[in-house]
Structure formats: structure tokens, C-alpha cells
Amino acid sequence: MSVLRGRWLLAPGVFWLVAFFAIPVAVLAGTSLMPRGIYGGVTAGFTLEHYSRFLDPLYLGILARTLLLSAICTAICLLAGYPVALGIARSGRWKNLLLFLVILPLWTSFLVRTYAMIFLLRDHGLINETLMALGITSAPLHLLYTRGAVLAGLVYGLLPLMILPLYTSLEKLDPTLLEAAEVLGARPLSRFWRVILPLSLPGTIAGCLLVFIPSLGAFLTPDLLGGAKDMMIGSLIQNQFGPARDWPFGSAASVVVMVVVLVAMLGWLRRRPEVL
Amino acid sequence: MRRAPRSIVALTTLGFITMHVPVLVLAVFSFNRSRYGASWEGFTLDWYRRLAERPDILAALKVSLVVGGLSTAIATTIGTLFAVGMTRGPRRGAAWLESLVLLPIVTPEIVMGIGLLALFATLGIALGITTIVIAHVAFSIPFVIVVVRARLAGMDRTLEEAAMTLGATGRSAFLKVTLPLLWPGIIAAALLAFTMSIDDFVITFFVAGPGSSTLPLVIYAMARRAVEPSINAVSTLLVAASTLLILGFDRLSPRRGS
Amino acid sequence: MTTRREVLGGLGAALAVAWGCNRRSAASDDPALPLGPMETRLAIYNWSDYIAPDTVRGFERETGVRVTYDTYESNEEMFAKLQAGASGYDLAVPSSYMLPAMRASNLLAPLHGQYIQGRGAIAPLFRHPPFDPAEQFTVPWQWGITGIAWRRDLVRTAPSDWGIFFDQRWRGRMTMMDDGREVLGAMLKHRGRPLNDAEAASLATAKADAIRAKANLRAYKSAPVKADLIAGDVWIAQLWNGDAAQAALDQPAISFVLPGDGSAIWTDSFVLLRDAPHPRAAHAFLEYILRPDVAAKVADATGYGSPNAPALARQRHPVPYPSPEERSRLEYFEDLGAATELWDRAWTEIKSA
Numbered sequence: 001m002s003v004l005r006g007r008w009l010l011a012p013g014v015f016w017l018v019a020f021f022a023i024p025v026a027v028l029a030g031t032s033l034m035p036r037g038i039y040g041g042v043t044a045g046f047t048l049e050h051y052s053r054f055l056d057p058l059y060l061g062i063l064a065r066t067l068l069l070s071a072i073c074t075a076i077c078l079l080a081g082y083p084v085a086l087g088i089a090r091s092g093r094w095k096n097l098l099l100f101l102v103i104l105p106l107w108t109s110f111l112v113r114t115y116a117m118i119f120l121l122r123d124h125g126l127i128n129e130t131l132m133a134l135g136i137t138s139a140p141l142h143l144l145y146t147r148g149a150v151l152a153g154l155v156y157g158l159l160p161l162m163i164l165p166l167y168t169s170l171e172k173l174d175p176t177l178l179e180a181a182e183v184l185g186a187r188p189l190s191r192f193w194r195v196i197l198p199l200s201l202p203g204t205i206a207g208c209l210l211v212f213i214p215s216l217g218a219f220l221t222p223d224l225l226g227g228a229k230d231m232m233i234g235s236l237i238q239n240q241f242g243p244a245r246d247w248p249f250g251s252a253a254s255v256v257v258m259v260v261v262l263v264a265m266l267g268w269l270r271r272r273p274e275v276l
Numbered sequence: 277m278r279r280a281p282r283s284i285v286a287l288t289t290l291g292f293i294t295m296h297v298p299v300l301v302l303a304v305f306s307f308n309r310s311r312y313g314a315s316w317e318g319f320t321l322d323w324y325r326r327l328a329e330r331p332d333i334l335a336a337l338k339v340s341l342v343v344g345g346l347s348t349a350i351a352t353t354i355g356t357l358f359a360v361g362m363t364r365g366p367r368r369g370a371a372w373l374e375s376l377v378l379l380p381i382v383t384p385e386i387v388m389g390i391g392l393l394a395l396f397a398t399l400g401i402a403l404g405i406t407t408i409v410i411a412h413v414a415f416s417i418p419f420v421i422v423v424v425r426a427r428l429a430g431m432d433r434t435l436e437e438a439a440m441t442l443g444a445t446g447r448s449a450f451l452k453v454t455l456p457l458l459w460p461g462i463i464a465a466a467l468l469a470f471t472m473s474i475d476d477f478v479i480t481f482f483v484a485g486p487g488s489s490t491l492p493l494v495i496y497a498m499a500r501r502a503v504e505p506s507i508n509a510v511s512t513l514l515v516a517a518s519t520l521l522i523l524g525f526d527r528l529s530p531r532r533g534s
Numbered sequence: 535m536t537t538r539r540e541v542l543g544g545l546g547a548a549l550a551v552a553w554g555c556n557r558r559s560a561a562s563d564d565p566a567l568p569l570g571p572m573e574t575r576l577a578i579y580n581w582s583d584y585i586a587p588d589t590v591r592g593f594e595r596e597t598g599v600r601v602t603y604d605t606y607e608s609n610e611e612m613f614a615k616l617q618a619g620a621s622g623y624d625l626a627v628p629s630s631y632m633l634p635a636m637r638a639s640n641l642l643a644p645l646h647g648q649y650i651q652g653r654g655a656i657a658p659l660f661r662h663p664p665f666d667p668a669e670q671f672t673v674p675w676q677w678g679i680t681g682i683a684w685r686r687d688l689v690r691t692a693p694s695d696w697g698i699f700f701d702q703r704w705r706g707r708m709t710m711m712d713d714g715r716e717v718l719g720a721m722l723k724h725r726g727r728p729l730n731d732a733e734a735a736s737l738a739t740a741k742a743d744a745i746r747a748k749a750n751l752r753a754y755k756s757a758p759v760k761a762d763l764i765a766g767d768v769w770i771a772q773l774w775n776g777d778a779a780q781a782a783l784d785q786p787a788i789s790f791v792l793p794g795d796g797s798a799i800w801t802d803s804f805v806l807l808r809d810a811p812h813p814r815a816a817h818a819f820l821e822y823i824l825r826p827d828v829a830a831k832v833a834d835a836t837g838y839g840s841p842n843a844p845a846l847a848r849q850r851h852p853v854p855y856p857s858p859e860e861r862s863r864l865e866y867f868e869d870l871g872a873a874t875e876l877w878d879r880a881w882t883e884i885k886s887a
Contacts, residue, residue: 058886104296214384245610
């Protein structure tokens with residue numbers, strides 16, 4: 001009887017996720033294989049032209065640039081987030097407060113946080129006004145609408161997603177292992193490199209994935225912070241569903257992104273995701 | 277645990293400053309009398325007062341609350357049932373279920389957004405509050421499941437079994453013993469789902485119909501037009517609301533690592 | 535048997551008639567047929583910042599109709615939302631070049647001329663436009679031109695043509711619109727080509743020019759660049775005349791110039807949507823906005839040109855109609871049809887450069 005109950009409990013969830021997650025992705029895949037209607041929709045038929053169009057250096061270049069930016073963003077988040085995660089894990093009675101302070105930006109609207117960056121980086125924003133007031137610069141620096149601004153926006157937005165899984169991993173670290181290493185004569189750097197780092201690998205991988213994947217699909221940040229000068233794959237996809245009115249091509253690009261995500265995830269899905 | 281070395285403390289502090297300063301600046305300047313520039317010209321509540329006069333913001337607030345309420349109720353219910361079923365259910369197919377739950381969490385929002393748009397367009401479903409609610413439920417369910425499962429995992433099964441030994445039926449034991457113990461986790465999950473709903477931009481952007489703009493969509497439209505303190509004001513309010521909700525979530529959620 | 539067939543036929547006919555009558559008295563396909571009684575509501579979908587504050591209220595007060603008014607930022611946004619079907623809107627305001635696409639997607643309903651008497655107020659320049667010669671689908675709302683907005687106090691001499699965007703002196707201080715049609719259009723005009731050129735060779739040249747100009751640009755920004763112009767972050771911007779006029783209210787040093795090598799003129803018109811649930815109220819609104827006093831207030835608020843001739847006399851800041859000389863330099867945007875993919879690819883390449 002409990003088996004039956006189990007199944008019924010699962011049904012609504014399965015239905016919803018299949019109907020409104022799995023099927024939409026399938027619809028996208030299907031749309032990507034159909035010819036484009038003249039005004040943007042699809043017409044009946046089967047074609048691989050959208051994928052072959054994607055193999056053009058222009059679009060592959062966009063994908064490559066996006067992958068590069070996402071990789072850099074992930075690396076920066078890792079370098080910046082690791083010490084913070086370590087700090088929280090060792091903070092004793094402050095731990096809960098600090099954790100709350102990490103969760104908070106995570107669940108604050110990404111849009112608001114991006115707008116906050118605009119406010120900071122603009123020519124008459126806080127950073128420039130402070131620099132000029134301190135006499136360090138005499139004219140405003142063009143911080144906004146640059147690739148650097150996009151990177152800064154992505155790092156700022158995604159850093160908490162790196163810190164949390166890292167912290168979870170580090171927190172589970174057995175302190176006796178470190179003490180043993182110290183007793184055996186290992187210096188701090190060696191202890192870090194040979195004990196802490198390898199043992200925190202699950203958290204590191206999880207954090208990297210949680211940063212890499214959203215940055216891959218970002219279109220808001222390049223649009224608002226980058227001055228719309230750079231086309232990332234997220235902007236390309238959004239453009240196809242907007243002004244370019246080419247839904248099948250946009251769907252093909254989305255499928256490509258999904259494939260990249262799944263490939264990245266493959267390694268992680270194999271190991272059980274304990275860090276969530 | 278050992279105390280952290282000074283360098284770590286410094287870096288940690290820097291990290292927290294980086295994570296919070298932008299929004300704090302945003303909030304502070306929502307009270308600035310000056311319309312342009314970053315120079316402080318005096319404290320004022322004008323920008324907040326003006327929000328009340330804007331029909332687009334008031335309408336968006338209503339939509340956000342309606343969508344948030346509906347999607348939270350539905351997602352929390354479905355997610356809780358699922359979490360319970362998964363914890364107690366048959367082992368068969370568990371891997372598939374895990375993937376089904378995890379994939380929405382890691383899928384880029386843009387893919388999910390346009391997938392839903394494509395689905396609705398194919399089925400001829402008009403974009404509006406209904407489609408937004410459907411979308412919000414879809415991305416909230418996995419998070420509800422994760423939170424409730426964590427709570428379930430930390431719970432003592434023997435209490436329910438003891439109740440059954442004492443004569444309660446399976447259903448009664450669940451309702452009278454397990455559910456009350458589970459309740460804080462469910463509320464935490466609901467608060468999280470509500471926060472995600474009112475804050476969401478990308479997915480809502482694609483599935484919202486005319487006349488059903490949520491607060492983030494209105495903020496985006498405003499931000500694209502001009503940088504002015506009204507945007508700061510409405511953003512600050514949104515952040516304040518999220519903060520309160522997440523405070524509640526943090527209090528009620530299962531303690532990590534304890 | 536004959537009797538049965540007749541009965542069935544009769545039933546079928548009756549059902550067809552009943553079905554036809556029961557279809558929402560949405561705008562019928564035959565514009566000669568009268569519409570039903572005045573409804574109590576109306577739903578309008580328009581660009582943002584594109585109406586006077588009291589226009590809708592005035593209409594509501596006069597007719598007792600309750601209006602839902604929503605806005606969009608671009609034609610594509612409006613089109614995408616309407617294409618998804620059953621939006622509930624009665625009226626929308628597309629730009630002229632969107633009309634073929636909307637008609638092909640079956641989004642428009644023909645207007646019932648007997649309810650719109652005020653067309654005489656429209657200036658001859660905007661009567662029987664190329665995109666709607668029989669005036670079956672549109673009522674002109676505002677017209678505008680794309681040009682260059684610039685700060686007189688920061689840039690001493692007026693930009694004379696689109697070549698300004700190649701000028702290194704203003705590097706980092708200029709923007710062009712985030713719109714492939716506008717950017718490529720400007721580059722095409724700079725080379726003396728038509729605005730809607732579908733020829734691959736001239737598009738390639740325009741694209742190369744646009745990439746050259748991109749190095750000098752601060753950003754691609756459309757109407758929102760107003761704020762940057764006012765703040766002095768941007769000194770030269772490709773912009774529409776109405777937005778430039780609005781910005782000039784806050785910063786009088788902002789001027790607008792029509793480039794010497796030509797540019798785009800466009801008209802935005804009200805259209806009746808196919809599934810409009812309130813066609814009678816929609817027509818009443820269209821008649822209302824053709825009134826010169828209403829049109830004058832709208833144009834004063836938006837800063838754009840009003841196609842309503844008597845309205846100009848009542849405006850505080852009328853935008854004069856283009857002179858014949860200026861008109862010769864201006865072209866309407868048209869739907870690109872099959873060339874859309876070519877243009878889109880060019881724009882993608884510019885953005886990726």
C-alpha cells in the first residue's frame with residue numbers, strides 16, 4: 001500500500017516537470033528541425049539546415065567566445081570564492097550569519113543586482129565619482145559598456161553559487177586529517193594543496209558547474225552591461241526569438257547550448273550530487 | 277575548527293563586501309534627492325512616493341503577488357508530495373527521477389524560457405498570468421523537493437513507526453506525526469519558491485503576455501529607458517521583500533552540515 | 535433519401551449560420567457590415583512613452599469605456615506577443631514596415647470605414663501611404679525620422695552626415711541604435727544605396743562600414759540613450775527625432791539633425807487586430823484620436839510629428855513636415871521579405887565583431 005501511495009505522490013510532480021520542462025525542451029528540439037516560415041514561425045517539414053548554418057565560423061565563434069567568457073568567469077569565481085568558503089567554514093560562531101549573507105544575494109533578483117552594477121559603473125556612478133573625488137582620476141573612466149563590465153557583472157552575480165557548494169565540501173573536511181598532516185611536517189601551503197584541495201573536489205566541481213552553466217546562457221548581462229556590443233550565444237538566441245524572427249534557428253542554438261550543458265554535467269551526474 | 281589565518285579572514289571580508297556593496301549602494305541612493313549623478317543631495321522619500329502614482333508599477337505589483345501566491349501554493353504542494361513519495365517510494369527508477377528533478381535546476385533559464393514559449397505557441401495557449409504561473413511552478417518544484425527532502429532526511433522515521441505500532445493507520449501517522457515535524461521545512465520551501473517567483477526575470481520575460489508584467493519586467497523596461505532613482509526605489513523594495521522572505525527561509529530550513 | 539439529405543443540408547446550413555453568428559462579434563471580415571453595440575471595455579497595446587497623459591482618460595470620460603493600456607519597446611516584441619495568439623488586445627501601433635508581416639500572419643482586421651469620419655484631418659503627405667494605399671487597415675498615429683542627436687556644447691560643429699561615426703575625434707562618445715535596420719540603413723544611405731537594399735554586395739559594404747564605426751561607439755542603444763545624452767556621457771547618438779525632442783526638454787543643449795546623405799522616415803499607425811473583442815469601442819477610439827485637439831496634445835507629449843494637419847496649429851512644439859527637399863532624402867522602411875536572413879546575419883556579424 002505504501003508503494004501505491006508512493007507512486008501517486010510522485011505523479012503530479014512528474015507530470016508537471018515532464019509537461020513543462022521535458023516537453024518544452026523536446027519542442028525546441030523539434031522546432032530546430034523544421035524549416036522557417038517566412039515571417040518567423042515554422043512550416044511543416046524536416047531540415048538540418050539550421051544546424052549546418054550554425055556550423056558557420058560566425059556562430060561557432062560566438063559559441064567559442066561565450067565559452068571562453070564563461071570559463072574566465074568560472075575561474076575568477078573559483079579564485080575569489082575559495083578563500084571566502086574557507087573563511088566561512090572556519091568562522092565558528094559566525095557561520096550561520098555568514099551563510100545567510102551568502103544565500104541572500106543568491107535569492108535577490110538577478111536583474112536588480114545587474115542594475116546595481118550599472119549604477120556603480122556608469123560614468124557618473126559611485127566608482128567614478130569616488131575616484132575623481134579622491135583625485136586619482138580627472139575624467140570618468142569608461143567602465144560601463146565594456147567586456148570587463150560584462151565579466152564583472154557575471155562574477156558578481158554568480159559568486160554566491162560558487163561559494164555555497166565549496167563551503168559544503170570544505171565544512172565536511174575532517175580537521176584531524178589536517179592535524180595529522182601538520183604533525184607529519186607538512187607546511188601550510190602543502191597542507192592546502194595536498195589535503196584540502198583534493199578533498200574539496202566535489203564541491204569545487206559543483207561550484208564550477210553552477211557558475212559555468214548560467215553564464216553560458218546569459219543575455220541580460222551582455223545587454224545591459226555590455227552596451228549590446230558583444231553577441232554572446234544567449235543574446236543570439238534571444239535575438240532569434242525577437243527581432244530576427246527565426247525560431248527554428250534559435251531553437252537549434254538552444255539545443256547546442258543544452259548539449260554543451262549536458263556534456264559538462266555528465267561527469268558530475270555520475271558522481272552522486274551530495275553537495276545539494 | 278581551527279581559526280582561519282588572517283589572510284583568509286581578509287579575503288573573506290573582501291568577498292562579502294563585493295557581494296553586498298552594489299545593492300547597498302543602490303538602496304542608499306534610492307533616498308537621494310538628486311536625479312542624476314552620484315553626489316548626495318539630501319534625503320528624500322519622494323522616489324518611493326512616486327512609485328505609488330505609477331499605474332504600471334502598481335499593476336506589476338499585483339501581478340507579481342498573484343503569480344507568486346499561486347505558483348508557491350501549487351509548487352509547494354506538488355513538491356512536498358514528490359519529496360515524500362521519493363523518500364519512501366520504490367527504488368526503481370530513482371536515477372531517472374533524480375535527473376528529472378536536477379535538470380531544471382541546472383538548465384540555463386533562457387532555454388527553459390523559450391522552450392515554454394515554443395510550447396505555448398504550438399498549443400495556442402495565450403500568454404498571460406496562467407502561462408507565467410505554469411512556468412514558475414515548473415522551476416520552483418525542484419527547489420521545493422530539495423528543501424523538503426533535506427528536512428525529511430534529517431527526520432526520525434522511528435517516530436512515525438512508533439505511532440503505527442501504537443495503532444495509528446499509515447495515513448493518520450503521516451498526518452499527525454510526520455507532517456507537523458515536516459512543517460517548518462515545507463514553509464521554508466514555500467518561502468523560497470515565493471522569493472524565486474517574485475524575483476524571476478528571464479523565464480518570465482519569455483512567457484509573460486501583454487498586460488501581465490511582473491515587477492522585474494517593469495524594472496527591466498524602466499532600466500532600459502533611463503537610470504533614475506525610481507528604479508532604485510522599486511528595486512530596493514523588491515530586495516527588502518526578498519530579504520525578509522529569505523530570513524524566514526533561513527530560520528526554518530534544515531541546518532546545513534549540523 | 536432526398537428528404538434526409540435535405541434535412542441534413544438544412545441542419546448543416548443552420549449550424550453554419552449559427553456558428554457564424556456566434557463567433558465573437560469580433561471585427562468581421564467584411565468592413566461594410568455594421569458592428570454591434572458599443573462595448574464597455576477596450577484594450578490598447580502601444581509603444582511606451584507614446585501618448586499624452588490625458589488621452590486615454592479623456593476617452594474614458596467621454597465614452598464611459600474602460601481602457602486597458604499596455605506598452606512595448608519594439609515592433610518585434612509586439613509582433614512576437616501577438617503571434618502567440620489570443621492576446622485580448624483590440625488595437626496595436628506597428629511601424630509601417632511591420633504591416634506586411636502582420637497581414638501575412640493574419641493579425642489584422644480591416645477597418646469599418648463608416649465609423650471613422652475624421653480622416654480628412656490627415657495631411658496629404660500621409661494619406662494613402664504606400665504601405666496601405668486603400669487606407670483599409672491603418673490610421674496614422676505619429677511619424678518620425680531617424681537622425682543624429684548631438685550636444686551643441688560638447689561638439690562644436692553639427693554632424694553633417696552619417697560619416698560622423700567614423701570620426702576618431704569622438705571615439706567612445708557616440709552611440710548608434712540597437713537595431714540592425716537602423717544601423718545598416720544608415721550605412722547604406724551613406725554609400726548612396728537604398729534603405730531596404732537586398733543586394734548582397736552592398737550589404738557587405740554596409741556591414742564593413744558598420745564594423746569600422748563600431749570601434750568608435752560607446753554602445754548600441756536605442757531610445758534609452760536619452761539619459762546618457764542628458765548626463766553628457768554620450769555626445770553624439772543615432773536617435774529618433776521625438777526622443778531627441780524629449781531629451782532636449784531636460785537638456786537644452788541637445789540638437790537634432792537630419793543627415794545630408796539621407797535617412798529613414800517612418801509612420802506608426804493604429805491597426806485593428808483580428809481577434810479584437812471590442813471592435814466598436816476600438817473604432818470610437820480611432821475616431822477620437824483623429825480629432826485635432828487630441829492629436830495636438832499627443833504630439834506635444836511624444837515630441838514626434840503628427841500626421842494631423844490642423845493639430846500643428848494647436849501644438850506648442852510642432853514638428854514641421856519635411857520639406858520637399860528633405861522628403862527626397864527620406865525613405866520608408868519596408869518589409870525585407872526573403873532578405874531578412876541576409877540582414878540578420880549581417881547584424882549578427884556586426885555584433886560579433
